[in-house]
Structure formats: structure tokens, C-alpha cells
Amino acid sequence: xxxxxxxxxxxxxxxxxxxxxxxxxxxxxxxxxxxxxxxxxxxxxxxxxxxxxxxxxxxxxxxxxxxxxxxxxxxxxxxxxxxxxxxxxxxxxxxxxxxxxxxxxxxxxxxxxxxxxxxxxxxxxxxxxxxxxxxxxxxxxxxxxxxxxxxxxxxxxxxxxxxxxxxxxxxxxxxxxxxxxxxxxxxxxxxxxxxxxxxxxxxxxxxxxxxxxxxxxxxxxxxxxxxxxxxxx
Amino acid sequence: xxxxxxxxxxxxxxxxxxxxxxxxxxxxxxxxxxxxxxxxxxxxxxxxxxxxxxxxxxxxxxxxxxxxxxxxxxxxxxxxxxxxxxxxxxxxxxxxxxxxxxxxxxxxxxxxxxxxxxxxxxxxxxxxxxxxxxxxxxxxxxxxxxxxxxxxxxxxxxxxxxxxxxxxxxxxxxxxxxxxxxxxxxxxxxxxxxxxxxxxxxxxxxxxxxxxxxxxxxxxxxxxxxxxxxxxxxxxxxxxxxxxxxxxxxxxxxxxxxxxxxxxxxxxxxxxxxxxxxxxxxxxxxxxxxxxxxxxxxxxxxxxxxxxxxxxxxxxxxxxxxxxxxxxxxxxxxxxxxxxxxxxxxxxxxxxxxxxxxxxxxxxxxxxxxxxxxxxxxxxxxxxxxxxxxxxxxxxxxxxxxxxxxxxxxxxxxxxxxxxxxxxxxxxxxxxxxxxxxxxxxxxxxxxxxxxxxxxxxxxxxxxxxxxxx
Numbered sequence: 081x082x083x084x085x086x087x088x089x090x091x092x093x094x095x096x097x098x099x100x101x102x103x104x105x106x107x108x109x110x111x112x113x114x115x116x117x118x119x120x121x122x123x124x125x126x127x128x129x130x131x132x133x134x135x136x137x138x139x140x141x142x143x144x145x146x147x148x149x150x151x152x153x154x155x156x157x158x159x160x161x162x163x164x165x166x167x168x169x170x171x172x173x174x175x176x177x178x179x180x181x182x183x184x185x186x187x188x189x190x191x192x193x194x195x196x197x198x199x200x201x202x203x204x205x206x207x208x209x210x211x212x213x214x215x216x217x218x219x220x221x222x223x224x225x226x227x228x229x230x231x232x233x234x235x236x237x238x239x240x241x242x243x244x245x246x247x248x249x250x251x252x253x254x255x256x257x258x259x260x261x262x263x264x265x266x267x268x269x270x271x272x273x274x275x276x277x278x279x280x281x282x283x284x285x286x287x288x289x290x291x292x293x294x295x296x297x298x299x300x301x302x303x304x305x306x307x308x309x310x311x312x313x
Numbered sequence: 314x315x316x317x318x319x320x321x322x323x324x325x326x327x328x329x330x331x332x333x334x335x336x337x338x339x340x341x342x343x344x345x346x347x348x349x350x351x352x353x354x355x356x357x358x359x360x361x362x363x364x365x366x367x368x369x370x371x372x373x374x375x376x377x378x379x380x381x382x383x384x385x386x387x388x389x390x391x392x393x394x395x396x397x398x399x400x401x402x403x404x405x406x407x408x409x410x411x412x413x414x415x416x417x418x419x420x421x422x423x424x425x426x427x428x429x430x431x432x433x434x435x436x437x438x439x440x441x442x443x444x445x446x447x448x449x450x451x452x453x454x455x456x457x458x459x460x461x462x463x464x465x466x467x468x469x470x471x472x473x474x475x476x477x478x479x480x481x482x483x484x485x486x487x488x489x490x491x492x493x494x495x496x497x498x499x500x501x502x503x504x505x506x507x508x509x510x511x512x513x514x515x516x517x518x519x520x521x522x523x524x525x526x527x528x529x530x531x532x533x534x535x536x537x538x539x540x541x542x543x544x545x546x547x548x549x550x551x552x553x554x555x556x557x558x559x560x561x562x563x564x565x566x567x568x569x570x571x572x573x574x575x576x577x578x579x580x581x582x583x584x585x586x587x588x589x590x591x592x593x594x595x596x597x598x599x600x601x602x603x604x605x606x607x608x609x610x611x612x613x614x615x616x617x618x619x620x621x622x623x624x625x626x627x628x629x630x631x632x633x634x635x636x637x638x639x640x641x642x643x644x645x646x647x648x649x650x651x652x653x654x655x656x657x658x659x660x661x662x663x664x665x666x667x668x669x670x671x672x673x674x675x676x677x678x679x680x681x682x683x684x685x686x687x688x689x690x691x692x693x694x695x696x697x698x699x700x701x702x703x704x705x706x707x708x709x710x711x712x713x714x715x716x717x718x719x720x721x722x723x724x725x726x727x728x729x730x731x732x733x734x735x736x737x738x739x740x741x742x743x744x745x746x747x748x749x750x751x752x753x754x755x756x757x758x759x760x761x762x763x764x765x766x767x768x769x770x771x772x773x774x775x776x777x778x779x780x781x782x783x
Contacts, residue, residue, distance in 0.1 A: 128475055130782045153477030164468035168328040169321070177321045181314065182476040234475075 081106050081155075081232050081263030082127065086136035089122050096122045098287045099136055106231065109254060109264040111274035111295075113307055114284035120267035122287075124234050127265070128158060140232050154182070156232040157225030161240055163217040167210035171200060171220055174209055179227040186227060198223035199249050215246035222253050233257065235266035239273060251277040275303050283310045314478075318486020323493040326456060336498050339452050343444045343502045350399030350441055351509040357410070358394045358513075364411070365391050369740050377729045380714035381640060387415030388710070390703040390741050392422075395690030396514035396522050397529065400506065401442035403691025412700065414707035416714075417643065419651040421589065422700070441506070442685050445533055446678055447569045449495070450540045454561045456494060457544035459554040460487045461780050466554060471782045484549070484777035488541050495537065503530070524748035525688045528755075532684035535762040539677050542769025549776035572676030579672065580665035592658060599650040615642045629724065637718030644711045651704070659697050666693065673761050680761040687755045690745055694754055702743050710738050 082104040089097040097119045104110045112120045125131045127138045129145040129152070138145045143152040165174040175191050186194075195205050198219040209217065218238055225233055233254075239247040247270070254277055258264050268274055274281050275295050281303065283291045290310055298306070326332045368389040375386055392410040409422030461484075464470040473483065510526075511519045544561055551557035587595065616628060619638060623631055666683075673679035686692040713734075722728035752759075 128471075130471065130474065150477045150479060153475060156475065158472065158475035160468065160471060162468060164472060166321070166325055166469065168325045173321075173324070177317070178472065178476060180317050181473065181478045183314075228476075 081141055082110075082234075082265055083139040083142075084123070084126075084136065085139070087123070087126055087133055087138050088135040089126060089131065090134045095287050097126070100289055102282070102289065104232075104263045104265055106261045106263050107258055108280060109258050109266065109278045111278035111281045112265065112267040112284055113269070113271065113274060113281055114267075115311060118284040119287040120284055121236055123284075124158075124236050124265065124267060127156075127234055128153075155230065156234060157221075157228050157230035159218065159221040159225065159233065159235045159238045161237040162214065163221035163238075165209040165212070165217055165220060168208060170206050170208050171195065171212065171216070172205040175220055175223050175227065178224045182224075182228045184227055191223075191227070194223040194227045195220070197226055198253060215242050218242065218246075218250060222250070225257065230257075231262055233262055233264040233266075235264065235268075237267055237269065239268065239270060247273065271304050271307060272300065275300050283307060285310055314482050315486045315489060318478075318483060319489035319493055322487055322490025323497075326490070326494045327497070332456065332494065335452055335455060336494075339444065339448050340498045340502060342439065342448060343441060343498070344505050346439045346441045346444050347399065347502065347506050347509055349439060350402075351513055353402075354394055354396065354399040354513050361391045361394060361410070364389065365741075372738070373732065373735050375735065377731045379728055380717045380730045380734060381416065381636075383730070383735065384416035384711055384714040387413055388741070389413055390706060390743075392696070392699045393743060393745065395525075395745055396510050396518055397525055397689040398691050399509065399513065400440070400445075400529070401685045401689035401691060402438075402440055403442075403686030403689055404693050404696060405691045406438075408693065408696045412703050414703060414710065416640075416711060417647055419647075419655065419704055419707065421593075422696075442682070442689075446536075446681055446685070449499070449537060450569065450678075451565055452498075453491065453495070453537060453540045454544055454558075454565055456491050457487070457541060458548055458558040458561050460491075460545055461549040461777065462551055462554040462557050463548075465780070465782060470780070474782055480777045480780055481774050484545055484773050488538075488545060488773065491541050491544075492538075525690065525751065528748060528752060528759075529685055529688035532681055532688070532755075532759060532762055535759075535766045536677055536681040539762065539765040539769040542766065542773040546769065546772035546776040549773065549780045568676045568678045572672055573679055573682065576669045576672035576676075576679055577665075580668035583668055584661050584664040586658065586661045586665065592654065596650060596654050599654065600647060611642065611646065612639060615639060633719040634722040634724060634728075637715045637720070637722060640718065641712065641715035644708070644715065648708060655700075662693055662697075670757055670761070673758065677762060677765045680758040680765070683758045684755050684762065687751050687758075688748070690751075695746060695751070698746055699743060703741070706741050713737055 082102070084100045084102040086099040086101060087097065088095070088099045100119075100123060102110070102123075112123065114120055122131070126133050127140065127145060129138075129149045132146065140152040141155045143155070145152045165171075166177070169177065172188070172191055172195065175195060176186070176188075179186055179191070179194075192202065192205060196202065200216060200219040200223065204212070204216060209220070212220075221238070235254075239250050242250060251273055254264060254266070258279075266274075266278070275298065278295050281293050281295055281298075282289050283306070291306070293303075293306070295303075368391075372383075372386075372388050375383060378386075390412050392405075394410070398405065412422045413420045459466075461470070464473070474480075507519075507526075510522065514522070543564065547560050547564075548554075548557045551560060615638065616635070619631055619633075619635070620626065620628070623633075625631060628635055669679055669683065673683065683692070687695070717730055717734055717737075718728065721730070
């Protein structure tokens, strides 16, 4: 579903991402680990076509993201570290706006259903998001993904800064979406969550994907040890 | 999609306290300016009607006197106030609205408020036109400078982009959203204007001003649309909201404050117009030897022509009164002098207007200022049109008076005429040019506005396609 073929990016001679080959199938949750600046966000931004690749291709559902920027995006949902919303609109208005721009048309009851599914309290849906906590914003982000019936999710450290309970809820939602057949690529620093939620983990360093493991092969302690070994120069 | 974006932009703006405050200020100023304009219009047109009637009554009831004395007594002609001048007073404060029509002289206009005003008042006068030309664009800038840069800084642009929203749709939606928000202010203000116009001028005059009003509205819409386009283009291409705001405020100042001032300075330098004193002196010189003086060469030539025409050998044998013929001859000589002087002056003013139009290629405020005052009926060409009509009326009075002297004065005694003669002069009536007349003269400025609008639209589309999310 998500596919990188020799995907590479450099800025003025500095390589941010060395040729990357990666394929994520429906139902998989691939967690990208690595220090800040290792190339995780660059990879996600390349899939989103926010930045043009220097070489190689990124495909979503077989659509080249550079050649078909609008079509490829209809398949995906993106949840950044901070889901940014319009502060003068309520949660449900934000959801309605974003889903309608994604060419969806939903009744208010359906939209409330998506928010409920994402775990947002009913009373909060009609509050302006200026008053929202980060966890509540992330839930709106998830609701957008649910409403869009996204087949691919790109997540950039979506749980950093969330309290453990909120983080746990978020992971549960991801599992549910992946259970429904979504392919998920998530950059994260949370080794515990990566092991718990992910089906595969990849470790990035200096723009290289240096290692990949199936989480079922690893224990929690193993993952941390392997990660630190890789980070050691 | 575009409509959905527009609706959200509008909702956001309307909920934003800053927009509400700025909008309330602009609306209050605009409505206030229109009401002040309405009051001014009512006062001035009432004064005008009263004065017009008074001058006519004085003329008819001047009693028995020599027709030439009556010609010197003269009448006043008042420029009728067009209802739309309540929006834009144009050049009226500078050109004046009343002229004294008397023998021998084409007078300058009087009642020029600008004569009595201090320099500061140039900035102080609150008219609908000032609000529309200066403050509404400022409001547009404040509403749109962060349209793209703000969303990029906030991070919502990345989210929009991840949804597969086309950037040009986003730009169109935002443009429409600003248009809608402005509509919330301007449509009620326009309605107040229409009601005030109807109240001030009556329904028939209101219908008569409709084409002018439509063209004026169109020119303002083009002007606002150009500003929206420019703002969106700058917001899409500027590295930050801050720099977008600085660039846009710079343009706003250049457009509304610097360029108009520069244009009049350039116009004065390139095509200098004579001062009122120089102009009067020039005419005085050219007039030397007028019809009162039979010793002059012109007087002799006139006698010779008349003797030949009536086939008699001495002045006493002429079937007409020579004094009347001399007076009319003097008038005609004067008319030639005035025609030459005024056509030179008006040509210079026309060339100065051309300079303004050239500068308006760089500053649309000048173009909209020109169309606005023209369709309001208060620009210089329409002033000249009225001045021309008043002058023709003056010449007609002189001709009627002088012909009466020729026919009836005889050669001895003091000749006196009365009410019958005064009534031979019809009351002065003036019909202002129609919208088509104005349109023919304003099409270059309208074209410049349309061009600005189109170019701004293209720039906004071009820039929005190139917006980077980081």
C-alpha cells in the first residue's frame, strides 16, 4: 500500500535520506525509530509530496505521489505531532471542514459517531478547539482518518507528549484501523509503543534505514538494546 | 469545494474579534460618511435651488433699465448637485459650484470650499470615496495577509494538503471567503446609500442615476478584487506572515497615499497650468481694446462693415443703433479670447489627467479615484461641460440684450427696457451628461482596473500553486 523505491532526498548536497526501499502492506503498522534528524520526518514528507524527492519514487496504492499528487492523497490520512485545527471553529466543525475537503459528505450524526469512535467526549465536540488539549486534537485527527476511510496512514510522532492513558487509547485506535486493513507508517520515539502497537519496526540513522525487525520476534528489552546499539557510533 | 472553503473562511473571520472590530469601524465610517454626504447634498441642493430661484427673480424684477446695465447686473448659474456626489465630491471643492454670468467676462467659478480649507483638511474630509478607496483595501490587507502564510505557520496548510485539496481551489475559496466577509459590511452600507440617495433625490432621479451607480459599483468591485488578488498572491509567496504584512502595507501606502501625491506633482511639473493670477492677466492683455472704445481700430472696422452692409454713407443713417452693434462686437471679440484661453487651460488640465492615468498603471487607487468621481458627476470634464453650458447661456443673454439695443435704443436719449425683455431670456437649465458620455471618457481607467484585477487574479493562482508547506 505504501511503497518507496530507491526514494532519496538531499538538500544542497546534504543527504537527508539515502535511497530507501520500503513496502508496507494493508494491516501492517510500521514504526520508524531513530534519533532526531535521522530521516523519519523526511520519509513521511516525501510520501505526502510536501517535498520533492531527489531520486526514486514514493507510491501510495500504486499511485506515484509526485505524478498524481491529488489522487494519491485521497487514499491517505496524515496525523502530525500536533494536529493543527482552526481555533475559532468547534471540534465537529473542524472535522466537517476537513472531511468535506476530502470530498466526503456526512451527516452531523455520522460526524459525531466518528468523534466518538476516536474517543472524544460528546460534550467536547461542540467546543471551540482553542480550548482543546493535545490529546483531544489528536483524536480529531484520528476522526478525520476514520471519516476518510483512509487506506494508508502517515503518522509523525503522533503520541509524543500524550499522557500514558491517552497514548494507550491512541495505540488502540491504530490497531483497530490496521485491523480494518489500513497500512500505517508511524515515526516515533516511543520504543514501548512501537513494540506494543507495531507489526514491524525500522531503525533509521543518518538517513539510512539500518535495520528492520518484526515485533513478534522481539521482546521489549531486546528492542531497546538493539536500538541503543545502533545509536552507538 | 470552493464554496465550502469560502464558507469556513467567512465563519472564521466573523468569529474573529479583530475582524469584528475592524469591520465595525469601517462600516461605521462608511455609513457615517454616506449620511454626512447625504446631509451635505440635501443642504447644498436646497441652497442651490433657492439661490437659482433668487437669481432668476432678481433678474426678472430688476425694473426698468438699459439692457446693457442689465447685462452688467448679470445672473448666477449654479452647478446642479448630482445625487451620487454624496459618495464622492470629486473636484467640486476645488473647482467651485457657482459662476456669475455678466457682460464682457467669462468669470471663474466661486464657492470653492478648498479655498478656505487648511492643508490638513485634505486628509481629514470623510467621504464615502475615502473610505472605499483607502480603508476598505486596508481591511482587505488585514483580512488576507496571512491567508496562506498563516496556515503554513500554524500547520493547518500541511493538513489541508494531506487531504488532497488543490492549492488553486484553496486560493479561490479564500478569495470568495474574503468577498463574503466584505459583503457583510458593504452590502448593508450600499443599501443605506441607495436609501439615502432615493430619499435625497426622489425616485425618478434615483432611477436616472442607476447606470452611473452601476458603473461606479463595478469600478469599486474591480478595485477590491484586485486588492484581494494581490494580498493572496503576496501571502502565498512571502516567507512569513510578517513579511507579507509589511509588503502589503507598503503597497497600500504607495497606492493610496504616495502615488496620488506623486501623480499630481509629476503632472504639475510636466504640464504646468498657469496660476489664477497669470491666467487672468493673460486674458486681460488679450482683451485690450474692447467694444466701448470707438476710437480703436476694431471700432472703425465695425463702422465700415456696417455702412457697407446697410448700404448707407454715414453712421447716422444706419437703421440700427450703433452702440448695440459695438457692444455685441466687443462681446464676440471677448468670446474669441476666452475660448482660446479656456481651451488652452482645459487642454493642460486634460494632459495632467493623462499623467494621472499613466501613474494609475502602477497604482489602481488613481484609476478608481478617477472613475469614482467621474460617475459621481464631480470630475473636471463634467465641470468643464457645465462651465461651457453656463458660458453659452451668458453669451445668449448678451446677444439678446445687445440685439435689443440695436433694434430699439435709437440714437438719442437714455433707452430703458423692462420686464418684457428680461422675460425673453429663458431660465438657465442644464442637463448633466449621461452615463454613456462619462463611460466613453472613463473607459481607459476602467480598463486599467480590469487589467489590475485580472493580473492580480493570475498572480494569486500562480503563487498559490507554488506555496510550500514548510
